[in-house]
Amino acid sequence: MQPTAVGVIGVGRIGTMHTHNLVRHVPEARVKAVASPHIDRDWAAALGIPIATPDPDELLRDPEIEAVVITTPSGRHVEMIRRAAQAGKQIFCEKPVAFEPQAIAEAIAAVEAAGVRLQVGFNRRFDPSICRLAEAVQAGEVGRLHSLRVINRDPRRPPVDFVSRSGGMFLDFTIHDLDTLRFLSGSEIEEVYAVGAALVDPNIGAAGDIDTAIVTARLANGALCVIDNSRETHYGYDQRFEAFGSKGNLTVDNLKPTTVTSYLKPGVYEDTPLPSFIERYQDAFIGELRAFLRSVREGTPVAATGEDALAAVEAAVAARTSLAENRPVHVTRRAAGAAEGGSR
Amino acid sequence: MQPTAVGVIGVGRIGTMHTHNLVRHVPEARVKAVASPHIDRDWAAALGIPIATPDPDELLRDPEIEAVVITTPSGRHVEMIRRAAQAGKQIFCEKPVAFEPQAIAEAIAAVEAAGVRLQVGFNRRFDPSICRLAEAVQAGEVGRLHSLRVINRDPRRPPVDFVSRSGGMFLDFTIHDLDTLRFLSGSEIEEVYAVGAALVDPNIGAAGDIDTAIVTARLANGALCVIDNSRETHYGYDQRFEAFGSKGNLTVDNLKPTTVTSYLKPGVYEDTPLPSFIERYQDAFIGELRAFLRSVREGTPVAATGEDALAAVEAAVAARTSLAENRPVHVTRRAAGAAEGGSR
Amino acid sequence: MQPTAVGVIGVGRIGTMHTHNLVRHVPEARVKAVASPHIDRDWAAALGIPIATPDPDELLRDPEIEAVVITTPSGRHVEMIRRAAQAGKQIFCEKPVAFEPQAIAEAIAAVEAAGVRLQVGFNRRFDPSICRLAEAVQAGEVGRLHSLRVINRDPRRPPVDFVSRSGGMFLDFTIHDLDTLRFLSGSEIEEVYAVGAALVDPNIGAAGDIDTAIVTARLANGALCVIDNSRETHYGYDQRFEAFGSKGNLTVDNLKPTTVTSYLKPGVYEDTPLPSFIERYQDAFIGELRAFLRSVREGTPVAATGEDALAAVEAAVAARTSLAENRPVHVTRRAAGAAEGGSR
Amino acid sequence: MQPTAVGVIGVGRIGTMHTHNLVRHVPEARVKAVASPHIDRDWAAALGIPIATPDPDELLRDPEIEAVVITTPSGRHVEMIRRAAQAGKQIFCEKPVAFEPQAIAEAIAAVEAAGVRLQVGFNRRFDPSICRLAEAVQAGEVGRLHSLRVINRDPRRPPVDFVSRSGGMFLDFTIHDLDTLRFLSGSEIEEVYAVGAALVDPNIGAAGDIDTAIVTARLANGALCVIDNSRETHYGYDQRFEAFGSKGNLTVDNLKPTTVTSYLKPGVYEDTPLPSFIERYQDAFIGELRAFLRSVREGTPVAATGEDALAAVEAAVAARTSLAENRPVHVTRRAAGAAEGGSR
Secondary structure, eight states, X not given: OOOEEEEEEOOSHHHHHHHHHHHHHOTXXXXXXXXXXTOOHHHHHHTTOSEEESOHHHHHHOTTXXXXXXXXXXXXXXHHHHHHHHTTOEEEEOSOSOSSHHHHHHHHHHHHHHTOOEEEOOGGXXXXXXXXXXXXHHTTTTSSEEEEEEEEEOSSOOOHHHHHTTTOHIIIIIHHHHHHHHHHHSSOEEEEEEEEEOOSOHHHHHTTOOSEEEEEEEETTSOEEEEEEESOOSSXXXXXXXXXXXXEEEEEOOOOSOOEEEEETTEEEEOOSOSSHHHHTHHHHHHHHXXXXXXXXXXXXXXXXXXXXXXXXXXXXXXXXXXXHTSOEEOOOOSTTTTGGGOX | OOOEEEEEEOOSHHHHHHHHHHXXXXXXXXXXXXXXXXXXXXHHHHTTXXXXXXXXHHHHHOTTOOEEEEOSOGGGHHHHHHHHHHTTOEEEEOSOSOSSHHHHHHHHHHHHHHTOOEEEOOGGGGOHHHHHHHXXXXXXXXXXXXEEEEEEEOSSOOOHHHHHTXXXXXXXXIHHHHHHHHHHHSSOEEEXXXXXXXXXXXXXXXXXXXXXXXXXXXXXXXXXXXXXXXXXXXXXXXXEEEEEETTEEEEEOOOOSOOXXXXXXXXXXXXXXXXXXXXXXXXXXXXXXXXXXXXXXXXXXXXXXXXXXXXXXXXXXXXXXXXHHTSOEEOOOOSTTTTGGGOO | OXXXXXXXXXXXXXHHHHHHHHHHHOTTEEEEEXXXXXXXXXXXXXXXXXXXXXXXXXXXXXXXXXXXXXXXXXXXXXXXXXXXXXXXXXXXXXXXXXXXXXXXXXXXXXXXXXXXXXXXXXXXXXXXXXXXXHHHHXXXXXXXXXXXXXXXXXXXXXXXXXXHTTTOHIIIIIHHHHHHHHHHHSSOEEEEEEEEEOXXXXXXXXXXXXXXXXXEEEETTSOEEEEEEESOOSSOOEEEEEEEETTEEEEEOOOOSOOEEEEETTEEEEOOSOSSHHHHTHHHHHHHXXXXXXXXXXXXXXXXXXXXXXXXXXXXXXXXXXXXXXXXXXXXXXXXXXXXXXXX | OOOEEXXXXXOSHHHHHHHHHHHHHOTTEEEEEEEOTTOOHHHHHHTTOSEEESOHHHHHHOXXXXXEEEOSOGGGHHHHHHHHHHTTOEEEEOSOSOSSHHHXXXXXXXXXXXXXXXXXXXXXXXXXXXXXXXXXXXXXXXXXXXXXXXXXXXXXXXXXXHHHTTTOHIIIIIHHHHHHHHHHHSSOEEEEEEEEEOOSOXXXXXXXXXXEEEEEEEETTSOXXXXXXXXXXXXXXXXXXXXXXXXXXXXXXXXXXOOEEEEETTEEEEOOSOXXXXXXXXXXXXXXXXXXXXXXXXTOOOSSOHHHHHHHHHHHHHHHHHHHHTSOEEOOOOSTTTTGGGOO
16 A cells, blocks of 8 residues: 655654654655755655645645644644635644644634544553553443543753743643543543642743642543653653552553663662653654554544643643632533543 | 660550560660550560559559550550659650641650650651662762652551541642651651542542552652652562652662562562562561660650650641642641751 | 471581571471581570570480571581481582582482481572462473573572582582583483683682583483583672573563662662572572471472482582583582482 | 675475564564465565565575575575575574584584684574673673573474474573573583483374473582473473572563453462563564674674584483483584683
């Protein structure tokens, strides 16, 4: 079967990673074009990509390009989704689609009007261990779900100037975990309560954001959940998950670069967890693109929809309000039934 | 050195355990008397305990008995502390000292007036792994403390009739975890927010209590904490602890009865965690009695004071209010500076 | 039930440990007497032991003393067993009973003639994890047994003067592992091949011994076994076991003092294994004495017999010959059927 | 930089795997041709490989093809190496190069005469965990090396007809482990002693081979080593390594497909190890081809030479003799200094 012609719009850090993955690890795709204001044509040529352009419309006009990967700065996601939808492209867009629910709703409306698919970059949904956990929960291995725990801690604090345009910790960072609660449980977040502080870096606090948070969430199915976030571990990218229910508890532990253990006089040493999301979720980053292209080919639903993006942002906005007002906040829902079955 | 003559008042499940530990594993003690309404004299004789009586005053009047262990039903703790203090005995009392802060304050006043010591049965403070964690936190191994996590889950739900006289989950069960937050951090709990539900057993809900809870706590030192409780795991007694800070993360994992791992066709199996608090905290139960008797002999402060009991109950009461009113609740403090250094 | 009156003969390092265990942790025993050339009467009195004497015959003549624990230097074990047997005492003797099979055979003959029991200090047979492994092997959990692995490594090299009177590494140290092969498999050692060297300490080599060895053993049931020994780890007492068969593999890992794991910048740290045999096999040291006293009371067979001691020494002598002559050596057997069922 | 044009000779199970890896994961290579008696042209076309031919000479005559990967049946390796060398190709050849040292010596002579490189498929040398272990050993992290342990157990017994043409367990299977001893230690194998039996499958025994073995090896540097082999685990591909020395012990544990742990009533479960060498050594299979192509480009030595192949076969032949004659066997060496530094 012929690979699908794909264009990538936006080749910053994440766009570059997705482009490399598409070229090297996604046999379902052929990257025909990359677009970015400051595009590096030599880099594109070395990867065998025929078209490298500063103008995204050059991609959108190309009738052979069936699918686009949108990795522009977040603020331009909705506009690009709208233009790509109007051009009839199938769309993969990085998270967050937007910082405001209303904007995501508009993006959803645009893709529905155009009859194209939109998949959102919720990479956790494609991680082998997290998928196994979700399947186990939904197969009843833990019985009735009582609680979920997500630990998500970044290895290194972000630069303060990134923080100030990131949408805030909940929309930029915790959003993955809020989506993971929905993915693991197949249920909706009804209420959240957030505590947070700038404990890692007072400059993050001065910029109006936090770097440490604990978010409690109550799901529609009655489960009680907790998310534990930090912007800096020093010991690698800490990603742990736990689902507890009437029959037992399932956990997902960190991945490490090697299985070497050193028994030496002062103690027993192992590797720290993988250093960043790039290594930790490499299989998931490849998996989400392959799943997207299979959905495109086979006309099947995508595994992380615009409605999923909307629901996660609605919960993140509620967490932001909770932190600001120090009270539990009910999550206002626009997207009816978005999490049924955990995916669509 | 001669062992200290000790009397045990109340020999239900916990009192029996403490008595066995005193006889077998606490060389600093000689159990001279046990008192309980339905005392089993043969049992006492077999343990070599000279006096077995239904009347606690028989113990309190014995001038040779220097210290008493109070393990009556919780509702009689304060009264017994008062009587033992008036009799000039050194006092070890099981938790909870009382369900109401005012009652604990009265007990504290009584022991202060009598010039005796009161140690409270916060056994976690004597567990080797938790002690190591506390020492590491206070030695700065995790840097500035950012967050604490406690998972405390019982293997089997309690009988409903126990629940109805237990003081409720926070005062009966979570109280250990609230004390552990103080012990690990050396800081006070300022505010709590609790979510909870009867997910294990609807009869517990019908009895007005919960069996599943997540309690978020904000400490005076700025750390953000979370306690995860359940009344039933099926897989053993789940006791895990985690301290995260500016330099890294320290965890305490469960203990298991053996280190056997079975690699078989369907999977790799290990033992479940130890079955109950009796096995899990055996060393701690022995350790707290030995520490108490050393404090008595050496005239040194005890490691879990009446003020510690008061502070934990104040936090548990705040959690109860938080759950009832679904809002974060500030912890009202009577006990000034109770957690300085985590122990006294 | 009244505890059995016990005498301890020989109170060096191991004898002291056994005495403490008997007094503190073995309710089936009452230590009535201890005998040792340089006995410390104050120590005995503090432990509540009525008789402390330089003369072992004082114990042996005491009609109330039903059982003795022999922990003299190894060279006097057989003589003491003979005298204790003649005095009609039940006997627990530390390993090695003797360095030469003939001497052990004489000890066995003496206890048989006197109609008393002899239990040998093969403590591994009472360790909870190793017992679980043995039960699993004999219950067929690994299917037909294909191979066994024992790693036994001491934390610290012994003094050279100890080495020169120890009987050599195989008789002093590996003997535990040779017994463990028999205990785990319920089968006899038919042939051994040993390689060894003084890699830890050239002075041990100069004294005619080795400190590092790999011993291959072929069992009567066809299983192939390997023992890995070292006299010095620096990282604690390394005790690991593995049973592999037609259905899978079971392993026993080291024990650690705490379950604390530290995730810090340079790596993930855990405790080293327990520091010495004292801590690692504490439960087993207590368990073997309790089992001995139960056998005495209930008239049941002991779990580590003179024949077990003989079979292990026969294998150790064969390993010594193998090392000297660099060839596989058939194990000469005197003790017929000694390992049937792994215990008697 | 342009990728190197590569031809693959022999596309059975391993050749197919290498071809897929070259196409998908080795950017340094462009597969121009594949040759095999029963070549599947559609398969080759789907992979974008221009030439698919039953005739290896078609590859060897193509001047653009600079390097060949030889994955024919083992019996034709030496002939193919000779022809490829004469054609001036750089050569990657699967293990075993041949079953007889003389044949490997001839292959080495042929590549030396032609002035081309020969890399042998000792994939362990490219596994991240094993490489880390080798670096640690050679950097002195364990101090002076005292012992090495390799556990290598296949998940499923091979078909008996494979066994009869495999060269026997030592030459087909243990050869990886013998090479690993040299790679980890940077030292030569001087003497081996092997015990073995057909415990997994009597038909393997009837075919004149074994399926279970323990091989003891003495290295030139004085270290004592043991290899533990089985042809069938049922629980996945068991690959563990251990290096013990004067400062401590380093271990490499198995890899698992996920990090999910299930705490359920009967026990705690984890995944079994990866199911086969394909998954376990995927990174190593890719790594060895990339390293080969970098050596070709940069004119640097390869990391697994013909001399390495010769030394491993010499040790395997000695193990075969040891098993047949039940005695330790000195390894006859043709390849002087082959393991210096553990690689060349």
